[in-house]
Amino acid sequence: MLEILKLIRLRTIAFTAFTMYAMRFFVVQPVLEKAGFALQMSEGNFSLLVIAVCCLVSAAYVINDYFDTKADRISGNRPVIVGKTISRRAAIILHSILNVVAVGIAYYLAREAHHAEIVFLFLIISLVLWFYSSRIKKRFIWGNIVVAILAGLIPLTVITFEIPLLSDIYSDVVLETHVSFAYVFYWTVCFSYFLFINMLIYEIN
Numbered sequence: 001m002l003e004i005l006k007l008i009r010l011r012t013i014a015f016t017a018f019t020m021y022a023m024r025f026f027v028v029q030p031v032l033e034k035a036g037f038a039l040q041m042s043e044g045n046f047s048l049l050v051i052a053v054c055c056l057v058s059a060a061y062v063i064n065d066y067f068d069t070k071a072d073r074i075s076g077n078r079p080v081i082v083g084k085t086i087s088r089r090a091a092i093i094l095h096s097i098l099n100v101v102a103v104g105i106a107y108y109l110a111r112e113a114h115h116a117e118i119v120f121l122f123l124i125i126s127l128v129l130w131f132y133s134s135r136i137k138k139r140f141i142w143g144n145i146v147v148a149i150l151a152g153l154i155p156l157t158v159i160t161f162e163i164p165l166l167s168d169i170y171s172d173v174v175l176e177t178h179v180s181f182a183y184v185f186y187w188t189v190c191f192s193y194f195l196f197i198n199m200l201i202y203e204i205n
């Protein structure tokens with residue numbers, strides 16, 4: 001169990017969850033309340049969203065270690081887990097389970113929000129993470145940029161379902177006042193950009 005927790009990077013998962021909850025309660029909620037609106041995604045569903053995103057992040061680390069086993073053995077910079085304490089087959093199974101859970105939750109939430117197409121975003125991210133670990137990572141700077149972009153998407157996932165729900169619930173207000181929830185998106189993008197830049201600097205250094 002301890003090796004699995006090391007493999008999925010528990011501290012990074014905790015940071016991901018913290019970032020999402022912080023964005024929801026300290027950025028999105030205050031911005032909405034100032035404009036006279038309220039969060040529409042239930043706490044239970046938001047917790048499911050956090051789990052889905054954390055599963056995607058965990059799956060990314062698992063598949064990354066799967067492809068990096070040989071390099072890690074040669075460099076000795078990181079302890080080798082896949083192929084040593086956890087078999088390569090078990091790693092692939094774990095990666096698949098995490099992705100299935102993430103996409104399954106995303107599909108449920110997308111149906112709840114009446115926007116089933118959102119699930120494709122999670123599918124695309126899952127494929128990009130696989131492609132990154134197997135191909136892009138080996139290319140200098142491009143791999144760093146991909147990681148930074150994916151990290152920057154974490155704050156944006158907070159409003160992925162929230163804005164469609166807001167648009168549906170407050171549809172009458174939107175039609176009458178021509179108000180939009182773009183300002184919520186702009187605030188979130190600012191934090192996403194900040195996280196993107198910091199992650200890019202970290203990856204390059």
